[in-house]
Each structure stands twice: as structure tokens, then as C-alpha cells.
Amino acid sequence: MSDLSKNKIKWIRSLHQKKIREEEGLYCVEGEKMVLEAIAYAGDSIQLILHTTEFKFSHPSADSCCVSEKELAQISTLKTPNKAFAILRKKEISDFSEQNKLTLALDGVQDPGNMGTILRIADWFGISTIVCSKNTVECHNPKVVQASMGAIFRVQIAYVDLAQWLKKQSVPIYGALLSGESIYAKQELKNGILLLGNEGNGISEDILPFITHPIAIPRIGQAESLNVSVAAGILVSEFIRRTNS
Amino acid sequence: MSDLSKNKIKWIRSLHQKKIREEEGLYCVEGEKMVLEAIAYAGDSIQLILHTTEFKFSHPSADSCCVSEKELAQISTLKTPNKAFAILRKKEISDFSEQNKLTLALDGVQDPGNMGTILRIADWFGISTIVCSKNTVECHNPKVVQASMGAIFRVQIAYVDLAQWLKKQSVPIYGALLSGESIYAKQELKNGILLLGNEGNGISEDILPFITHPIAIPRIGQAESLNVSVAAGILVSEFIRRTNS
Known part of the structure; x- marks a missing residue:
């Protein structure tokens, strides 16, 4: 048959x-x-x-x-x-600059499950573009595709030389760092780029200088870190809450 | 040797x-x-x-x-x-009522990775207790233990008849439902119980009646749902932000 x-x-x-x-x-x-x-x-x-x-x-x-x-x-x-x-x-992505919205940037996220979950977060919150460093896990990896629950079809993903790309941006670049300013306390959150780093090592040395606003999720307990997709969810949610109201 | x-x-x-x-x-x-x-x-x-x-x-x-x-x-x-x-x-948990803090309740979370990540969220935000329905994945499952990144040693987890337990509680019971009120718009968030459901089916029919405050994370884009651990992170973060300030 x-x-x-x-x-x-x-x-x-x-x-x-x-x-x-x-x-x-x-x-x-x-x-x-x-x-x-x-x-x-x-x-x-x-x-x-x-x-x-x-x-x-x-x-x-x-x-x-x-x-x-x-x-x-x-x-x-x-x-x-x-x-x-x-x-x-695969879709080719040529023009992905959207200066009026929040853009996610990923620096070396490795785990396919995390990547898929981050795509799903972007899809939920209406973030249309994710810009990734070249060493970020490939978005067409089967595990990423499945974990994205369809977000792969609705969110555009670009792989770039992240340092070169960030250098050209004129919007605020918020970097998730353990040492950053509390996202709750931060007076102003504007649309721009929200940058998240690798699961174990965070944002790499050569990318750190491009961060204009280091931000953090306040820790009350004793965990060493949050999962990167959970951190993405919390930070994006806070941006959306603040910039939409 | x-x-x-x-x-x-x-x-x-x-x-x-x-x-x-x-x-x-x-x-x-x-x-x-x-x-x-x-x-x-x-x-x-x-x-x-x-x-x-x-x-x-x-x-x-x-x-x-x-x-x-x-x-x-x-x-x-x-x-x-x-x-x-x-x-x-394993540690036996006898008394886990803490009326003055936020408690997480899980109704049938199945994926070990999600469970471990939720433990890590609790550990990060200083939530000391997670109460689980009996059909929630076992917290001593090797994948849960590893995904918890040590949170398993610092957060106490109890497995109970969830309906029976919820019936006895006098604090607000916030349930994460797609149809709930926007967590951003909600006038007041108090400490109480934050209830999250199964990955595919959400909170079960027999548990729904105990929810005193149905809440939701506003959706702007097109994803059908968020990963349950991401939803937990966003909701807990919002509770912590509101009740600590």
C-alpha cells in the first residue's frame, strides 16, 4: 500500500x-x-x-x-x-529588526527542552523574534521542535554573530545576571532586547559589555539559580506587565 | 580495592x-x-x-x-x-501547614523535569512547602532529584489526598486556569495556596470547586499554553513581588 x-x-x-x-x-x-x-x-x-x-x-x-x-x-x-x-x-530570516517590541536574545542556550520552552514563552507573550548566538542549540533540532508545541511556526528565529549584532542596536539591552538590579525594583522597563545566557555559564564574557541594563530576579531562598526557561518566563512576564499597562 | x-x-x-x-x-x-x-x-x-x-x-x-x-x-x-x-x-513530613506563607499545591504534574524545576523555583523564592496530589510524579524519582539541583534537600514535599486537604484550608486558594482573572489585573494577592494542574489536562474536575480565586497569565500571542513550570515561575514571582512590597 x-x-x-x-x-x-x-x-x-x-x-x-x-x-x-x-x-x-x-x-x-x-x-x-x-x-x-x-x-x-x-x-x-x-x-x-x-x-x-x-x-x-x-x-x-x-x-x-x-x-x-x-x-x-x-x-x-x-x-x-x-x-x-x-x-x-526552513524559512530564511532576512529582516528581523523590530525596535518597538521586546526581542529575546539567547547567548549559548544548550538544552533543546529549554529552547523549545523559550519559543513557547515567546509565542504566548506575542514576542515575534528570537535572536540567537551561533552556539545556541539549533531551533530545528527535533527535541526543540516538539517542545515548542507549534511555536516554531509562529516565532522567527535568527542565528547571528551576537556581539556584532548587539553592537548595532540602539535600544536598551537588558541582560539577566545574578548580580543585576532587581526586576521588581527597577524604575523603568522599556521595550528593547532581553538577553539570556547559557544554562551553566550565563552570558559570555564577550557579550557582557553590550548590556546596558543588568537585571535579576530577586532570590529569597537558597537555590543557586533558576532554570533559564523559567527565568525567561518570569522576566518576559514582568516586561509585558509593565510595558502594556 | x-x-x-x-x-x-x-x-x-x-x-x-x-x-x-x-x-x-x-x-x-x-x-x-x-x-x-x-x-x-x-x-x-x-x-x-x-x-x-x-x-x-x-x-x-x-x-x-x-x-x-x-x-x-x-x-x-x-x-x-x-x-x-x-x-x-526519605524524610517523613508530618506538619506542613504554614498559613502565613505561600504554599504550592500540584495536582497531577507528571513530568519529572517539570517537577524538579518547580522544586527549584520554590527553593529560589523561599517557598518551604509543596503539597502534591497522590498522582503527582514522585519527588524521589532520579530525574526529579537531579532536575531539582539540590532543592529536594531544602523544600519539603507532601503527598496527600488533595481534595481532602484543600477542604480543610482556610486561606485563599489560587488556581491557575486559562479562564482565570489576569494575575496582572488582580487587585489583591495574599499569601495562601497556589494550585497548578497537570501538563495536558490542567486542574482536575474534583479539585476545581476548592479554588477561591481562579487566576491566569494573560496571553498576547498564539501559544495554546505555557509549560507548567514556567507558569509556576511567573505566578510565584508575581505573588512574591506583590506580597513582599
């Missing part, structure tokens, strides 16, 4: 490698819900939809192919593959 | 199962940093420290045993075991 050749399976599986994704300019999305979100929000990027007979969808132009549960399991990165799998073309 | 018998290795590995942890009243902690935190904050609960020759520590009374890297790998749940491993006795 299926026209999924061994070679095609091999090619799809190769897309689970970053190097191949970069060469091909493609990435994968898995599961019923995510593929439906892809159809709704990134329909024109879809190259191929692979699905079991149970998956109901409509797409005017994308190629699709009915596969067995077994074939789906062969191409999937999930423990429990779920009905659908899609291959999408 | 080592006195770690096959049987002992087998017994330690059995502690990675919830059932055995419950029978024995023990749990495990891994890695140099976590074991040092255990010594500092839960020293009297430590039953046994297993460590390589590289691990430097002092503990006046706990049994310890020098092991090889290979033995450490055999008992570890980590991909890259790191120098030390400890077995601790």
Missing part, C-alpha cells in the same frame, strides 16, 4: 542529523497535533506529509504519503509515534 | 524503581555537586556515599565506599556518571 522505499526511509532518518538538515534546508515535525499546526501556520513550507490512515487533514498542495505504523516508527524520533510526520522547508 | 559486591550493585540499582524506593524508604542522589549539597543540607539523611578517588568530601558519620568509574557507571542513571553517588533516607 505504501510507496515508502528503503532509500526514502534512510533519507528521512538522515534529517534527524543537524548536518543533513543544514545541507537540505529541511526539518521534521511529528505527531498529529504538531502536523496540524504545521498545516495551519506553515502550510506553504510543507514538503511532504507522511501519515497513517487514521490521520485526517486537508492540504491543497503538499505531497502526502500514507504509511504503516511500522514505517512511521522507523522514521520517528518519538518513543510513541503518533499518526503523522511532516518534512518542512 | 572496592567492597562493592554484585549483590550490593543489584540492590542499589533496584532503588531506581519507585516500588523499591517506597519499600526501603530510600532514594539516590548523583554527581559531585548534588552529593556535596546532600552533605551540606541533608547530611543526617545520608546512609551511604559511593565515590571515586577524585571526590573530596568530609562527613563525620555516613558510611562511604570508594568505587571505580566502572562500578559508578553500573549504579548510575546518568549518561556521564560523575564522581559520587549517595543513598539517602
Whole structure:
């Protein structure tokens, strides 16, 4: 019933490698819900939809192919593959300067789960752009894509030489630092860039000088740090609360 | 050089199962940093420290045993075991009512990473108690313990019949619901209980009636939801900001 050749399976599986994704300019999305979100929000990027007979969808132009549960399991990165799998073309991001809104900048965030969760935070709060240093985890990593819960289709992500990029910005650059000023006490919060660093090491030495406003979440207890995605959520929430009222 | 018998290795590995942890009243902690935190904050609960020759520590009374890297790998749940491993006795929590502080209540949080991150949030903001429904992920699950980054030693966690417990409380019960009142707009936030639900299904039907104040984090963009630990971070931060000032 299926026209999924061994070679095609091999090619799809190769897309689970970053190097191949970069060469091909493609990435994968898995599961019923995510593929439906892809159809709704990134329909024109879809190259191929692979699905079991149970998956109901409509797409005017994308190629699709009915596969067995077994074939789906062969191409999937999930423990429990779920009905659908899609291959999408990455979007090129050329112009991402938006001086009137809050922009997130990530300096070396490594964990795919954290990255996906940060995309989801941006999506929730209507932040349209995330600018990442080149050593930040790739946003098309399967774990990032899945953890983003569809935010990957709605938030634009750019990978840049962060120092070079920050140098050119004229808006306030708020950096999350343990030694920063309390976000609660800070008199004024304006839209600009909110910069978050690596899970273990924080913001790197060469990026620190670009911070115009070091900020922190006050610590009352004894934890050494907060998870970077939780810190992102708290800081973004406080910016939104203050700049929208 | 080592006195770690096959049987002992087998017994330690059995502690990675919830059932055995419950029978024995023990749990495990891994890695140099976590074991040092255990010594500092839960020293009297430590039953046994297993460590390589590289691990430097002092503990006046706990049994310890020098092991090889290979033995450490055999008992570890980590991909890259790191120098030390400890077995601790669980603490019984008898009295956890603290009417003057914010208490977190979790109704069916399932993901160990989320649970660990919520412990870390509590630890950061000085919340001393988390009350969990019986179907919330076990806090001594190895992934919870590791994700807590030491918070497991400083925050007390109780598993209760949540409906029965909530029924007896006289403080405000704030429930995180998509349909709740904006936390930003809410006129008054008092200390009480902050209730968070399951990742997929939110707060369960039988718990909803106990909520005296349904609250929400305003959504500006299009994400369907926030990660539960991120929501916990944002809500706790807002409570702390408002009740401490």
C-alpha cells in the first residue's frame, strides 16, 4: 500500500542529523497535533506529509504519503509515534529588526527542552523574534521542535554573530545576571532586547559589555539559580506587565 | 580495592524503581555537586556515599565506599556518571501547614523535569512547602532529584489526598486556569495556596470547586499554553513581588 522505499526511509532518518538538515534546508515535525499546526501556520513550507490512515487533514498542495505504523516508527524520533510526520522547508530570516517590541536574545542556550520552552514563552507573550548566538542549540533540532508545541511556526528565529549584532542596536539591552538590579525594583522597563545566557555559564564574557541594563530576579531562598526557561518566563512576564499597562 | 559486591550493585540499582524506593524508604542522589549539597543540607539523611578517588568530601558519620568509574557507571542513571553517588533516607513530613506563607499545591504534574524545576523555583523564592496530589510524579524519582539541583534537600514535599486537604484550608486558594482573572489585573494577592494542574489536562474536575480565586497569565500571542513550570515561575514571582512590597 505504501510507496515508502528503503532509500526514502534512510533519507528521512538522515534529517534527524543537524548536518543533513543544514545541507537540505529541511526539518521534521511529528505527531498529529504538531502536523496540524504545521498545516495551519506553515502550510506553504510543507514538503511532504507522511501519515497513517487514521490521520485526517486537508492540504491543497503538499505531497502526502500514507504509511504503516511500522514505517512511521522507523522514521520517528518519538518513543510513541503518533499518526503523522511532516518534512518542512526552513524559512530564511532576512529582516528581523523590530525596535518597538521586546526581542529575546539567547547567548549559548544548550538544552533543546529549554529552547523549545523559550519559543513557547515567546509565542504566548506575542514576542515575534528570537535572536540567537551561533552556539545556541539549533531551533530545528527535533527535541526543540516538539517542545515548542507549534511555536516554531509562529516565532522567527535568527542565528547571528551576537556581539556584532548587539553592537548595532540602539535600544536598551537588558541582560539577566545574578548580580543585576532587581526586576521588581527597577524604575523603568522599556521595550528593547532581553538577553539570556547559557544554562551553566550565563552570558559570555564577550557579550557582557553590550548590556546596558543588568537585571535579576530577586532570590529569597537558597537555590543557586533558576532554570533559564523559567527565568525567561518570569522576566518576559514582568516586561509585558509593565510595558502594556 | 572496592567492597562493592554484585549483590550490593543489584540492590542499589533496584532503588531506581519507585516500588523499591517506597519499600526501603530510600532514594539516590548523583554527581559531585548534588552529593556535596546532600552533605551540606541533608547530611543526617545520608546512609551511604559511593565515590571515586577524585571526590573530596568530609562527613563525620555516613558510611562511604570508594568505587571505580566502572562500578559508578553500573549504579548510575546518568549518561556521564560523575564522581559520587549517595543513598539517602526519605524524610517523613508530618506538619506542613504554614498559613502565613505561600504554599504550592500540584495536582497531577507528571513530568519529572517539570517537577524538579518547580522544586527549584520554590527553593529560589523561599517557598518551604509543596503539597502534591497522590498522582503527582514522585519527588524521589532520579530525574526529579537531579532536575531539582539540590532543592529536594531544602523544600519539603507532601503527598496527600488533595481534595481532602484543600477542604480543610482556610486561606485563599489560587488556581491557575486559562479562564482565570489576569494575575496582572488582580487587585489583591495574599499569601495562601497556589494550585497548578497537570501538563495536558490542567486542574482536575474534583479539585476545581476548592479554588477561591481562579487566576491566569494573560496571553498576547498564539501559544495554546505555557509549560507548567514556567507558569509556576511567573505566578510565584508575581505573588512574591506583590506580597513582599
